[in-house]
Amino acid sequence: MDLLINIQWMATIMSRKKLIMLGMAAGSLAGGYLPALFGFDDLMVSLLGSFIGGIIGVWIGYKFSM
Numbered sequence: 001m002d003l004l005i006n007i008q009w010m011a012t013i014m015s016r017k018k019l020i021m022l023g024m025a026a027g028s029l030a031g032g033y034l035p036a037l038f039g040f041d042d043l044m045v046s047l048l049g050s051f052i053g054g055i056i057g058v059w060i061g062y063k064f065s066m
Contacts, residue, residue: 020061027057 031053035045 016062016065019065020058023057023059023061023064024054025057027060028054031056 028050032046032050034053035042035049040046
C-alpha cells in the first residue's frame with residue numbers, strides 16, 4: 001500500500017512527461033547493459049536491448065503516470 005501511495009504522490013509532483021522520460025532512460029540503460037551481464041559483447045545486441053528496454057520503460061512510465 002505504501003508503494004501505491006508513493007507512486008500517486010510522485011505522479012502529482014512530476015508531470016507525466018517526466019515520468020515517461022525517466023522510464024525510457026532507465027529502461028534503455030538496463031536494456032543496453034543486460035546483454036553484457038550475460039557475456040554478449042556484440043554492439044548490435046546491446047543496441048537492440050537498449051531499444052527494447054526503452055520501449056518497455058516508456059510503457060511502464062506511462063502506466064505509473066496514470
